[in-house]
Amino acid sequence: MRDSSIRRRSRTASAPRPVRRRSRTVTAALSVVAFIGVAASAGCDAGPAGTAKGPSAEQRRAAAGPLWGRSPASIAAVGDSITRGFDACSVLVDCPEVSWATGTDSGVRSLAVRLLGPARAATHSWNHATTGARIAQLPEQMALAAKDRPELVTVMIGANDACRDSADIMTPVENFRALFEASMRQLRGAAPNAQVYVSSVPDLMRLWSTGRENALGKQIWKLGLCKSMLGDADDLGPAAVARRALVQERVVAYNEVLRDVCAKDRRCRYDGGAVFDYRFTGEQLSQWDWFHPGRDGQARLAEIAYRKVTAADPPA
Structure with missing residues (x-):
């Protein structure tokens, strides 16, 4: 009985620990962070010390809508x-x-x-x-x-x-x-x-x-x-x-x-x-x-x- 008990403890001690799975919440959060990082690098210029600047002047003008209105009022x-x-x-x-x-x-x-x-x-x-x-x-x-x-x-x-x-x-x-x-x-x-x-x-x-x-x-x-x-x-x-x-x-x-x-x-x-x-x-x-x-x-x-x-x- 003693020997078998020792063997059981030995096997338990040497078995690898189970891998913990990240929760779905953590995984989703990391995905969002990664997406934001990619979008920022694609759409904005990097400022001093790696900081991100806002949209360029051209992007702001484009977002404001067309410059030529086809139905002027005066x-x-x-x-x-x-x-x-x-x-x-x-x-x-x-x-x-x-x-x-x-x-x-x-x-x-x-x-x-x-x-x-x-x-x-x-x-x-x-x-x-x-x-x-x-x-x-x-x-x-x-x-x-x-x-x-x-x-x-x-x-x-x-x-x-x-x-x-x-x-x-x-x-x-x-x-x-x-x-x-x-x-x-x-x-x-x-x-x-x-x-x-x-x-x-x-x-x-x-x-x-x-x-x-x-x-x-x-x-x-x-x-x-x-x-x-x-x-x-x-x-x-x-x-x-x-x-x-x-x-x-x-x-x-x-x-x-x-x-x-x-x-x-x-x-x-x-x-x-x-x-x-x-x-x-x-x-x-x-x-x-x-x-x-x-x-x-x-x-x-x-x-x-x-x-x-x-x-x-x-x-x-």
Whole structure:
């Protein structure tokens, strides 16, 4: 009996201890800790001494939602005679009620009417464009627009910078760029969250080739309208051809500036050259000067703007 008892105690002493199992609660807690650690290392940068920083600025902006709203509730317009509706209703007179941007005319159905509805367009849109304006006047117009606290600002400028008495005095491209950048800074200083829709400068070469088919239009052009492009409309000699080509090159350069500067602002959308590329005919031109858009032309500009402003993605 004694020997067997000793043997039993020996076997008991030498047997390995049973492995204790972790409770489900402990295991789950460790899994959560591990998951949090992986997520933190993937989504945040490491700060000093290994501490984790919060989301990056880019992540915070993305979380705040899209920067381009497709249904702004108020609109301010800046630019030149096209946006004022000059010569669209009668000769040598502004007609802002048919403006493509902020007009109230039911036939044109401006961008404001399409976005806000007729009643709200009359009270929540403002037109600060001025006939004859060049890019040099744009900073002041932007300052006025900013005071309205609009959700969207439309810009159409540049035609008068190319339409001069001589191609030699067109606004230099570098000046055009500096002034457009200054205009955007002027707006951002007072209205940092306003969206900006920038129209391309119209195709002045097409304007010449289309308008010169009308005898009355050519007679009106002789009064001095956009002489750098439209002067001596029937002259097809080398000098005239070279002059028109120079003006067209300048318009293309202006549009490149508008595109480039706009691309640097996250709340700015350029039309992708849609207005420049539009194949307008004499039906879209003013019957008083064959230069400015008439009612039909204003309506086409409104259609283009509405399409670009409400698109899910900016033009390529």
